[in-house]
Amino acid sequence: MYNYIIYRPEELAADPSFRNWKLKGLEEDTHFWNEWVSLHPEKQSDIDKATLLLEAVFETFDQISEADARYEVRQIAAQLSESQMTQDSSHRLVSFSNNLYKLAAVVLLLLLSAGAFLTWKNGQLKPTHADYMAHTEAFEGLLTEIVNTTTTDTTLLFSDSSRVILRAGSRISFQALFSGTNREVFLEGEAEFEVQKNPEKPFLVYSGDLITRVLGTRFRVKQSADGGEIEVEVKTGQVSVSRQGAGSEEGKKYPREIILKPNQQVVYRIKENQFLRGLSETPQPLPEANLQGLMNFKGLPIALVFERLQQAYGIEILYDKDLMKNCFLTASFTDEPLLEKMDLITRTIDATFAEVDGQLVVNSRGCP
The missing domain is CATH 2.60.120.1440 (Jelly Rolls)
Structure with missing residues (x-):
């Protein structure tokens, strides 16, 4: 799971899951993003801007690979940050990959006409x-x-x-x-x-x-x-x-x-x-954590599983203890990233999780 809370509009637009939601309406992505937006109402403005960007270029996105789409949108944003841009429109041209010129031109036109919602150097930002x-x-x-x-x-x-x-x-x-x-x-x-x-x-x-x-x-x-x-x-x-x-x-x-x-x-x-x-982009175990001893679970109640993860990473995990009291886990982890561990754990017990304000929030219907 990515830390979408710090994503800018152009980064959201370049994300495959976000595009699957907005352009294709895939069920799994739609469910995730609707839930995520409800947990992060302060990001609605960025969501709207990313959507506007996608609507302008959706045909071109369908014609290029995932890697090219992510690369080109970020290149556009990076080049808009260059200080060489001047008031003379003849100097506003930016070089893009020839095979993706249509994408670059449309996005650039959109950003300039919309007041350029991407952040670049301007008089309002202190050097x-x-x-x-x-x-x-x-x-x-x-x-x-x-x-x-x-x-x-x-x-x-x-x-x-x-x-x-x-x-x-x-x-x-x-x-x-x-x-x-x-x-x-x-x-x-x-x-x-x-x-x-x-x-x-x-x-x-x-x-x-x-x-x-x-x-x-x-x-x-x-x-x-x-x-x-x-x-x-x-x-x-x-x-x-x-x-x-x-x-x-x-x-x-x-x-x-x-x-x-x-x-x-x-x-x-x-x-x-x-x-x-x-x-953090990649949460790390605390120096005092003994992952080898903490990450082996044999029929352990989920409450103890989450407690061990909190001990290891110092990150609070929020969940409904009464609802999940019948959930147990048997698994063994080594050096997998924390979010990968959480993904595997929640999938195993038919639950989901999301990052909210620096915490992990688990959603579950309970276990039989």
């Missing part, structure tokens, strides 16, 4: 470097700055023994000795942090419009190249993510903070002032 400079200018002369100009990751060790992996093309500023009441770090780009615990001195990462607060954990922060999105993903521990100025009159219109637990992530869309919380 990432301007955000970074706004954060750091008040500390002029007090910060150490590291810029990763290489093509590989760079690992840094802070004075408190916390560690950061700075991705290629990213930059970070910080006080060498963390002398204030907080350990403050200013990030442009992407980095993964492993923070030493210190309840008396929280660790704060400023990136774009977001502040990520932690006491001790491992997490990742990524700011998109155009500054339009900021993504925070937690590997271990727990963090809170908030919009800067959340206490102001303007900030009161938005969530004060989002709490993230292991294997959860949030994508903050700056233009829409929207937080989208979901599971």
Whole structure:
């Protein structure tokens, strides 16, 4: 199962299951998406935009392979993000695969005429470097700055023994000795942090419009190249993510903070002032989890099965305990991804599941 909560309209349109629902009305896909939309009403706008895109190009989609369809739609979106596009219509031409020119032309025309609902650089999005400079200018002369100009990751060790992996093309500023009441770090780009615990001195990462607060954990922060999105993903521990100025009159219109637990992530869309919380792309077992001992089930009640999965991955699984009290499972798993495990388990007991707001929700009619 894919983490559709963070999909953009163009990614939804490129998804085979979504297209089967909208273009072919296949029963299984229709059932899944109707249920998914009811659980995620905040995604209705993206669903509508993806549908509009498909309606304009459905004939062409039927003439190309799944791989080509997914590739071309994403290429179109990526090329729309290029800063070379100008007000002169003669410069708006984008090169596409010749055999799929019809698809590209129709989609491009649709996006331009509809006001281009895909996110690309425009005057309403803050450049990432301007955000970074706004954060750091008040500390002029007090910060150490590291810029990763290489093509590989760079690992840094802070004075408190916390560690950061700075991705290629990213930059970070910080006080060498963390002398204030907080350990403050200013990030442009992407980095993964492993923070030493210190309840008396929280660790704060400023990136774009977001502040990520932690006491001790491992997490990742990524700011998109155009500054339009900021993504925070937690590997271990727990963090809170908030919009800067959340206490102001303007900030009161938005969530004060989002709490993230292991294997959860949030994508903050700056233009829409929207937080989208979901599971990590590939949830990983917690460091202390013993998968070999936890993943062998012999006639085990489903409640204990879900309890073991929660222990292993730190992800909450919601289900009706009374309704499923007669459900049992005999199975053995090794290194299968979590969502693959959940798919096999729910199929075995004639149930389904969905990811909702960073949790797994199981739907079942019960077991005889």
